[in-house]
Amino acid sequence: MLEIGVQRKDGVVSSEARNVPIPEPAENEVLIKVVATDSNPKDWKASARPVKINQGDDIAGTVHKVGKNVHDFKPGDRVAAFHRMFAPSGSYAEYAIAPASTTFFLPPNTSFESGATLPLASMTAALALYQHLGLPAPWNPVPKGKRVPLLIYGGSSAVGTFALKFAKLSGLGPIITIAGGGAEFVKSINAADYIVDYRKKNVVADVQKILDDEGVKLHHAFDAVSEHDSWKHVLDLLDKEGSERGKITMVDPPEPMVSEWPQGLEFSRVFVSSAYGEPHQWCNEEQAKVHRDFAYVFYRYMTLLLAEGRFVPHPYEVQPDGLLAVEKGVQALYDRKVSSKKLVYRVADTPGLDKYQ
Known part of the structure; x- marks a missing residue:
């Protein structure tokens, strides 16, 4: 089968197309025939390695084979899955491996391309809100009349957008997000009560005015980008004097912080x-x-949300040439040329696919 290995050196991303055997799932794993996959910012960060690795993590396709302990899925099932990061058999290939616990069904109303945008980014958002910040889950939302403010820095990123959507399902509010060029996109998803443009240079003052006008204190914040000292703005806004400790969780904090x-x-x-x-x-x-355990439950809950139309995946742009476009896609992410969408690759669009048998 075809597999794409990716590497970054001195700011330049390169790739290698190679012919490898179809992998075998371990006892608690699922082997998936990949229909579509995408790239995440993690891919350019992880590509600075001495060898080219297949590091795709978002899988959407059909179950091909399951391990002996897997009873949830069978061959032919439409699924999406989160590949175990840095393990072999990632999603930049014709077949990929994922733990059964991070595999979930795609309902008929969700395309493989849309499904490919979900696994890594949506779970990052879910873990941030419901495990690290301890906020109420969508199946047990905030009671009417109670207010739980939330600040999300980077609302136009895939992770930030999913966090906004989950926050609305959980009944949080006011929901405040900080965005830049993607502010119009964030407005279009109708999940944030307030959108603050960081390019206006008055982030702290603008958000504080919102909090004051709403008559609330901020105790929960999620920095979904962790770049350009974004966290410093959040620290200035969190309540440090009340009986409830202010909490912030971040995707990629700088070590000196x-x-x-x-x-x-x-x-x-x-x-x-x-x-x-x-x-x-x-x-x-x-x-x-x-x-x-939470991820096992939440991935399956997402299937329900998708089927009922209460939750939609992230916007995407299909790249030409299938898996051969991975190199350009990861380079575009590294160069910060991708905003408010995910880059998706259809395996069937890959030229010369029949050479890899």
Whole structure:
């Protein structure tokens, strides 16, 4: 089968098309025939390695084979899945492997291309809101009459957009998001109560005025981009004096930040590997097990939301030449040329696919 390996060196992304055997699923894994996949910012960050690796993580396709302990799925099922990051058999290939626990059904009203936008980014948002910040889940939303404000920095990113949609389903509010060039897109999804344009240079003052006008204190914030000192704006806005500690979770915090952390605030990093039970610096082994169980439930809940039309995937743009476009796609992400959409690759669009048997 065809597999694409990706590498970045000195700011330049390169790739390698190679012929490899179809992998075999382990006892708790699912082998999926990939119809569509996409790229995430993690891909350019992870590509600075000495070898070219198949690091795609978002799988959408049909089940081809299951491990002996897998009873949820059978060959032919339409699914999307989150591949175990940095493990072999990623989604930049004709067939990919995923844990059964991070695989979920795609209902008939959801295309494979749309399904490919979901696994990594949506789960990052879900873990941030419901595990790290401890906010009410959509199936047990905030009671009417109660107010739980939330600030999301980077609302036009895929992760930020999913967080906005989940926050609205959870009945949070006021929901405030900070965005730039993607502000019009964020407005179109109708999930934020307030949108603040960071390019106007008055982020803290503008958000504080919203909080004051609403008569609320901010105790929950999610930095979905973690770039250009975005977190510093959030710290200035979180309540540090009330009985409830202000909480912020981030996708990719700079290391020196930890030593600069002010008293009275709770910090965490969301790293989506905990969705399949892998602990990390900000999530111990016991917490990772909880995250794994939560991910199992939430992925299946997303199937219900999709089927009922209460939740829609992220906008996408199909790239020409299928998997051979992965190199250009990852380069575009590295060059910050992608906004408010995901780059999707259809395996069937790959030229010369029949050469890889």
